[in-house]
Amino acid sequence: MGLSWLFVVPLFANDLEQETQAAQLPTIVSEATPSEAPVKPAEHVDLKDVVQEPQDSAVADTSSAEESPSMEPSPPPESAVIEHEQNTDDQPVTESITSQEPVATQTPADIEEPVGPLAAQPLVMLGSEVAPGTSARLSWTPNVSFMGIAAPTPVLVVHGAKPGPRVCLTAAIHGDELNGIEVVRHVLYSIDPAELSGTVIGVPIVNLQGFRRSSRYLPDRRDLNRYFPGNPKGSSAARIANSFFSSVVQSCDMLIDLHTGSFHRTNLPQIRANLRDPAVEALTRKMGSIVVVHSAGRPGCLRRAASEAGVPAVTIEAGQPLELQKQAVTHGIKSVETLLDTLGMLDRRPFWELKAEPVFYQSKWVRATAGGILFSDVSLGDRVKAGALLGVITDPITNSRQDILAPVAGRIIGMALNQVMYPGFAAYHIGLHSSVEELKSEPVEASDTVDEDGDSSLPEELVPAETDERLLEDS
Structure with a gap:
């Protein structure tokens, strides 16, 4: 599997969700976007198409799309446009590419939708309306940089023809963690929306700024996974976290956040989850034969903030940073596809070598x-x-x-x-062979002394002064 990116800057993208949808979710107000932006139909893009032949690069002009007064999407282009990230000068380069065969691009009006009780409703998020039975590339922009150089973050959406849950996959909250990126790409680009019940939302690279620099952190050296659900008037990291949380995470029914080990560490493929939360514990049971490790997660990490906001969330840890590892990627894909199959969203039934893996209530x-x-x-x-x-x-x-x-x-x-x-x-x-009874009888503080990268989550005043602060961070 390769990193075959097909990121498109959509014609119409902003960070406002429809008020009726937001009313059903925990309210966290973001001031990053205008309060009265129109919702526009998203262009259907076939995410199963594989682009194979790059041609001459060209500079993308997105200003015309933003300033266009027309409410109707433009005609489908003859070639697909992708944004290819290069680390040479940290500037996005847009390439115009065509596949070996013309891509049959459909607009929502061209697709036959089911009717009656089995018909799904349009999905409204990020200022766009995605019709049932279609897929789209939307974008989220945190708006914390100069407007002229703001880089939209691609958000891939497959909205099924039949109703069902909304599952969100996020990766590269730390920009140096590559395995999760490939998991999200593979899963999203392998789904036929006509066969899907529900919606799968994938953000392959949340921390695009860190990814460009092969860095775990944001440009200000802050760890984005310490600031959720964020603050619209806080630090740069807090504003980015708030914008992403309110624009994307709160549109979902459950969240799978993909990570690797940090700082030259590697992790056995595993799920990190707060097993004291019944909804989270039930989610882990649907993800196949993968090791489960109890961890509440430190305050500020995405999965803990999402769970506390009513969106059950777990972390998949697999492998090490700055490297693509086939075994770790394959394990992540199988676990996500098992979840989609168990939820009745897709018929995948992945084969597992082992029927069951242990649950470690202590580590x-x-x-x-x-x-x-x-x-x-x-x-x-x-x-x-x-x-x-x-x-x-x-x-x-x-x-x-x-x-x-x-x-x-x-x-x-x-x-x-x-x-x-x-x-x-x-x-x-080391995962310990303990039982759920021991977990229930143990004080919360005693069992939550391990963070996402395996380091002490004790209160700062109890951590030895000589301990490297980087070791206190989630992965």
């Missing part, structure tokens, strides 16, 4: 107690006994050796790659 990170270079003796997924050798840290100057031993029995669900370590660095994440 523990093992930290380095000395500085040096780490060499691991275990791999992701290994089952270890208490006292087993996990790895060795060697000081290249003094030749001293520090063994890292497993303090408990369990399974390696996350680990640092072989690298330079300092005292306090998180090295191995």
